[in-house]
Amino acid sequence: MRLRIWEFRLNLIKRRDGDFLSKIIDKIDFCLGEHLFDHIQQCGKKKLKGKENTHRLHVQRKYTVFYTISDVEQK
Numbered sequence: 886m887r888l889r890i891w892e893f894r895l896n897l898i899k900r901r902d903g904d905f906l907s908k909i910i911d912k913i914d915f916c917l918g919e920h921l922f923d924h925i926q927q928c929g930k931k932k933l934k935g936k937e938n939t940h941r942l943h944v945q946r947k948y949t950v951f952y953t954i955s956d957v958e959q960k
Contacts, residue, residue: 895910898948902945902947905945908945909944909945909948912928912944912945913942913944913950915927915928916928916930916942917942917950917952921954928942929942929943930942933951938953938954938955939951939952939953940952940953940954
């Protein structure tokens, strides 16, 4: 179910900003992948008040990604 929602929303972004879709996906991968727990200036991440384990990430000043961290792999 969640995959369908993501596909639908990415298709909406593709229609609006098709040229920037790959940059948007790269930014999400960069900030929520290797820099998930890092506080760097390139990623505008913030924990939401009142929501347990919910965070937001601003992408391209136009889009906001809301995410939760459910499982963490130990290195």
